[in-house]
Amino acid sequence: PATEEEKQMLRQFAPRAATDQERDRWLIKNARVLNDKARGVFMDMGPMDQYRVMFEGDLKEARDLVEILYGRVKRFLDMEQQLRGMSHGNGEKKEVKKKEPSKKLQELSKQIAHSMANPEYQEVPESERRTAGVNQELEVKKPILEGTVKGVGGVIEAMFKKYALAKGERVQVVAETKDLWKVTGERTIPKAQVNKGWKWVIKGADEEAKKKAEEDAKKKEALEKKRQEEEQKEAEEEAKKKEGGKDAKKKDKEKAKKSDEKEKGKEKAKEKEKAKEKEKAKEKEKAKEKEDAAKKNSKAKKRKRDSDSESEEEDKEEESEEEEDGKLLGRTKKAKQKVETEKAATRKAAVPDQGLLQGLSHPDEKEEGPKTIEQLTMASDIDVTRFHSQPGPSPNDMNPN
Numbered sequence: 001p002a003t004e005e006e007k008q009m010l011r012q013f014a015p016r017a018a019t020d021q022e023r024d025r026w027l028i029k030n031a032r033v034l035n036d037k038a039r040g041v042f043m044d045m046g047p048m049d050q051y052r053v054m055f056e057g058d059l060k061e062a063r064d065l066v067e068i069l070y071g072r073v074k075r076f077l078d079m080e081q082q083l084r085g086m087s088h089g090n091g092e093k094k095e096v097k098k099k100e101p102s103k104k105l106q107e108l109s110k111q112i113a114h115s116m117a118n119p120e121y122q123e124v125p126e127s128e129r130r131t132a133g134v135n136q137e138l139e140v141k142k143p144i145l146e147g148t149v150k151g152v153g154g155v156i157e158a159m160f161k162k163y164a165l166a167k168g169e170r171v172q173v174v175a176e177t178k179d180l181w182k183v184t185g186e187r188t189i190p191k192a193q194v195n196k197g198w199k200w201v202i203k204g205a206d207e208e209a210k211k212k213a214e215e216d217a218k219k220k221e222a223l224e225k226k227r228q229e230e231e232q233k234e235a236e237e238e239a240k241k242k243e244g245g246k247d248a249k250k251k252d253k254e255k256a257k258k259s260d261e262k263e264k265g266k267e268k269a270k271e272k273e274k275a276k277e278k279e280k281a282k283e284k285e286k287a288k289e290k291e292d293a294a295k296k297n298s299k300a301k302k303r304k305r306d307s308d309s310e311s312e313e314e315d316k317e318e319e320s321e322e323e324e325d326g327k328l329l330g331r332t333k334k335a336k337q338k339v340e341t342e343k344a345a346t347r348k349a350a351v352p353d354q355g356l357l358q359g360l361s362h363p364d365e366k367e368e369g370p371k372t373i374e375q376l377t378m379a380s381d382i383d384v385t386r387f388h389s390q391p392g393p394s395p396n397d398m399n400p401n
Contacts, residue, residue, distance in 0.1 A: 017047035031168030
């Protein structure tokens with residue numbers, strides 16, 4: 001396994017995507033060295049490859065900068081593979097499958113191989129010759145323009161290809177108007193586009209930017225160390241938790257069982273209380289029913305007593321009425337008997353002789369023997385009551401002889 005130093009080295013060589021600020025800063029620093037072809041190749045690279053190119057620092061003047069850029073990428077990739085083998089390997093070399101290069105890299109390698117196999121020599125113009133020649137003059141390195149003020153005499157750097165300037169090109173301010181800065185080469189730059197299309201270049205600003213970048217890098221390293229320490233602590237705590245996890249689980253289970261038992265006991269107690277309350281309610285209902293039944297029985301008894309007393313009174317009244325009716329009947333019977341006796345007496349007193357009866361009979365009718373008084377009365381329409389009210393003549397009165 002790899003040591004901590006090797007791991008730190010691996011983290012330093014760990015690839016990451018370059019930010020736009022880092023890319024622009026690197027292009028500005030190397031604007032004097034980079035030509036248009038190398039700048040285009042660098043801009044066509046991905047952010048990871050751009051970071052690999054910038055990792056080795058600033059460029060130096062060279063004839064073929066494109067090859068240098070791709071060489072930096074390749075060296076960084078080789079370093080990554082070596083460090084990964086050291087950190088993850090067991091001391092034995094493992095065969096690493098080489099990744100196929102990109103199409104652009106393949107085409108570039110073919111062009112380089114073809115040019116090396118079939119070189120074409122061209123004459124260097126006198127203006128670019130560095131050796132030999134009687135009238136050859138050494139190239140003088142142009143000083144990097146840096147200003148100290150923001151105004152006339154200061155230095156402006158183009159942030160984009162604009163104002164008849166290349167990106168990163170620096171020019172000195174010669175004069176100014178109300179809205180424009182006049183720079184060398186009879187060019188003008190609008191004042192309102194500061195920090196949008198151009199910016200001031202002040203001496204020492206790059207050093208300050210470098211210092212800030214270094215401080216930011218140190219802060220990031222410190223943060224990473226803290227994060228790693230926190231991760232280690234968390235890992236140790238997790239390991240401890242896993243070791244004591246079984247005991248904790250058992251304790252948790254026991255606690256859960258106890259809590260369940262307590263809850264069950266509480267539920268049982270509540271159920272018992274509910275059952276007792278139900279029994280009490282039933283007893284109360286039964287007592288109420290008994291009271292209601294007793295009240296009903298007492299009312300029924302009272303009603304019976306009242307009805308019995310009423311019936312007795314009615315019976316007595318009926319008996320008295322019957323007695324009175326009997327007395328009346330007796331009286332009526334006696335009266336009837338008296339009337340009947342009186343009627344009988346009257347009947348006996350009112351019986352006429354046969355000769356009288358014959359004289360009273362109809363001449364057409366044959367004599368049929370003696371008739372009763374009722375028949376005679378009905379036949380002759382004799383008012384019998386007359387005999388009752390007035391005594392009739394005696395037979396001696398009717399028969400003078």
